[in-house]
Amino acid sequence: MDQFDELLHQRAAEESFPLPEDYAGRVFQTCAALDENSRRRQRRHWETWVAAALALFITIPNVSPSAAAAMAEIPGLGALVKVVTFRSYAYNDGHSSMDISVPELSGSDAADTVNQEVHAYTDELMTQFYKDCERIGNGYQDLRVSSVVLTNTDTWFTLRIDATQTEASSYAFSRFYHIDKATGQMISLRDLFRDGTDYVSVLSNEVLRQVEAQMSANQALAYFPEDFAGIDAEQNFYLDANGNLVLVFDEFAIAAGSMGMPEFTIEKNIYQDLLKEAYQKGFV
Known part of the structure; x- marks a missing residue:
């Protein structure tokens, strides 16, 4: 990563990034303004511009959480934006091993609530893992935690967290986190x-x-x-x-x-x- 890239990421993390309210509309207005001949003559320029716009569209929410939240609030656009980063933890002392990778959601208060609960859950698993390391000494144990998005529609989101603990035998268990996008609330049964x-x-x-x-x-x-x-x-x-x-x-x-x-x-x-x-x- 060069110095410019580092500066970009630093500024995105430290400063808010106000996204123009008419961001999505500008693309469609530009398309409508071009007649058929103009489209043919400017096709190469247009493809280059679109590629650059898409790159910006993808990059902004990933480097700026505030921009991601703003994009999610644009009517008809929020459901199309999927901003996912991962919290990953690994440990291996030759006897015990751990591999945890869970997503970090963005875009709403409910997503923040899911993040908090997932963090608390994985922190609890890790705390127990380290206690067990001390308990078993040179014995063997393994902890694996992964995730999958089961549903992500305009109205509903479900994240599944799967964990497997192995010592003398293995034990598999899961947790599910749901967001009702219509109400913006995290949902339980x-x-x-x-x-x-x-x-x-x-x-x-x-x-x-x-x-x-x-x-x-x-x-x-x-x-x-x-x-x-x-x-x-x-x-x-x-x-x-x-x-x-x-x-x-x-x-x-x-x-x-x-x-x-x-x-x-x-x-x-x-x-x-x-x-x-x-x-x-x-x-x-």
Whole structure:
């Protein structure tokens, strides 16, 4: 990186970058002003200009968080801007190893809230990892944390954080973070349902029904229905392509480790009457 690049990044980090409100409109106005002959004559110049504009469009939000937030507020533009950086941590002492990579979101207060929760969660995992290093000495352990964006539409965003801890055996678990873009709020399972509704029992009964049906069809399955007391009020979930709830259980939570992380798709007709009015017609 040359001195100019370093200066650019430093200025972007230290100073606000007010994005013109008519930034997107200027491109379309310029297109409309060109007649067909002008387009042909100036095609090479136009392609060069567009390439430069796109480079600026991509670079600004990545070097300036304030510019990214401003771009996200432009009608019709925010949903197209995806600004993602990563917090990464690695450790290896020859016995214990750790590899954590989680995204940093930008563009809204809800994104900031997700960042805070993800940071707190990964900090907790790292703290426990280092404690375990002291406990096991020269023993072996490994911690891997990764992520994937499951949904990113105009109305809904879901980030999944996957972790695997390995010592004598391995243990896999996940956390899901949701943003309702229509309200600008971070959402948990309870936020989908009207106050006073017993959605926990309704969803729990359906999970148990599916467990028993699967075990009847395949006796080799190792669920623990007798130990299942019901889902958590803040149960891990995501939305499938049809907008159905998919409830996700950590390894060993409802079945033997050989079953991995069981997932149960709950059809909308089972819980739709319990949803808040805003979600009656769907989520995504």
